[in-house]
Amino acid sequence: MIIKLKQQSPHKQIEHLTNWLTRQKFRVHLSEGEFETILGVIGDTSALDVHAIEGLEIVEQVIRISEPFKAVNRKFHPVDSVMTAGGAQIGGGHFALIAGPCSVESYEQIMEVARAVKAAGATMLRGGAFKPRTSPYDFQGLKAEGLELLRQAKAETGLPIVSEIMNINHLDLFNDVDIIQVGARNMQNFDLLRELGRARQPVLLKRGLANTIKELLMSAEYVLAGGNPNVILCERGIRTFETYTRNTLDISAVPVLKELSHLPVVVDPSHACGIARHVPALSLAAVAAGADGLMIEVHNTPEKALSDGAQSLRPSQFEALARQVRRVREAVQP
Ligand code: PEP
Ligand code: MN
Numbered sequence: 001m002i003i004k005l006k007q008q009s010p011h012k013q014i015e016h017l018t019n020w021l022t023r024q025k026f027r028v029h030l031s032e033g034e035f036e037t038i039l040g041v042i043g044d045t046s047a048l049d050v051h052a053i054e055g056l057e058i059v060e061q062v063i064r065i066s067e068p069f070k071a072v073n074r075k076f077h078p079v080d081s082v083m084t085a086g087g088a089q090i091g092g093g094h095f096a097l098i099a100g101p102c103s104v105e106s107y108e109q110i111m112e113v114a115r116a117v118k119a120a121g122a123t124m125l126r127g128g129a130f131k132p133r134t135s136p137y138d139f140q141g142l143k144a145e146g147l148e149l150l151r152q153a154k155a156e157t158g159l160p161i162v163s164e165i166m167n168i169n170h171l172d173l174f175n176d177v178d179i180i181q182v183g184a185r186n187m188q189n190f191d192l193l194r195e196l197g198r199a200r201q202p203v204l205l206k207r208g209l210a211n212t213i214k215e216l217l218m219s220a221e222y223v224l225a226g227g228n229p230n231v232i233l234c235e236r237g238i239r240t241f242e243t244y245t246r247n248t249l250d251i252s253a254v255p256v257l258k259e260l261s262h263l264p265v266v267v268d269p270s271h272a273c274g275i276a277r278h279v280p281a282l283s284l285a286a287v288a289a290g291a292d293g294l295m296i297e298v299h300n301t302p303e304k305a306l307s308d309g310a311q312s313l314r315p316s317q318f319e320a321l322a323r324q325v326r327r328v329r330e331a332v333q334p
Pocket of ligand 2: 102103271297307308
């Protein structure tokens with residue numbers, strides 16, 4: 001349930017109402033925007049008398065919400081959430097261009113890519129250290145050493161870093177990681193999500209291969225309910241009957257997610273199609289559709305990459321794409 005309060009309601013009365021609700025075991029989420037103040041009431045509100053609450057002096061309107069997701073719901077929080085990671089911002093008009101290799105492979109590789117993407121205009125550096133691979137015989141990532149190499153790349157370039165966590169026992173290793181990624185395969189690892197509610201960094205939550213938009217939002221809800229308000233949603237393609245591309249980019253997820261939720265939405269066109277030459281077209285489509293950011297795989301020598309080489313752009317291709325992204329962003333500016 002959403003309780004919209006009248007402007008300039010006295011704090012004492014807001015507190016009084018909040019206490020009355022919490023005494024009845026509801027969780028109350030206060031959102032104070034520039035123009036409106038909203039109380040989000042979480043719990044089974046079916047027994048609450050809407051008319052009695054509407055009768056209170058400070059209440060403008062009471063809205064029952066039917067969606068099962070609450071804290072991530074835009075109705076709870078009408079303004080876009082803006083997240084800060086290592087000095088960079090995302091959401092509410094701040095665009096994030098996240099680029100880097102699928103996997104961190106060596107000092108030389110991550111440094112070369114980091115310098116190149118920074119020069120091209122990337123705002124954050126990605127790199128996998130713990131890799132969720134379909135085959136146990138494939139490269140599994142450099143693990144803690146990979147995170148250390150990312151830290152060194154951050155120290156040199158100043159780019160905030162994004163890396164995937166697979167096991168909550170590794171959380172300490174992620175202390176200096178600016179954004180913690182939850183991969184598509186872990187989107188419904190509820191224990192992991194709940195624990196990430198205790199992390200202080202934003203979580204970049206990727207949509208599962210076969211998950212609906214509602215399921216993605218419910219997973220984000222776990223992190224917010226656990227106490228971390230900073231989740232970035234990521235559309236990275238879903239599995240369909242199509243075989244020409246690795247997955248199918250669900251571009252409609254961008255406006256739908258932005259309508260339903262206040263959280264920033266990032267698109268990963270690399271995993272969505274799996275083919276480097278199609279990454280630019282999908283990137284531009286995502287930007288035009290209103291994405292708050294892109295996450296793009298870039299490798300200095302894609303033909304030698306230890307993972308996802310076929311979908312990785314060369315630095316020069318990324319540079320050309322970054323220029324086009326800026327032009328499309330300007331073109332679609334309201
Ligand atoms: C990745 O970002 O390298 C990755 C494994 O992504 P996804 O979880 O979307 O497959
Ligand atoms: Mn990858």
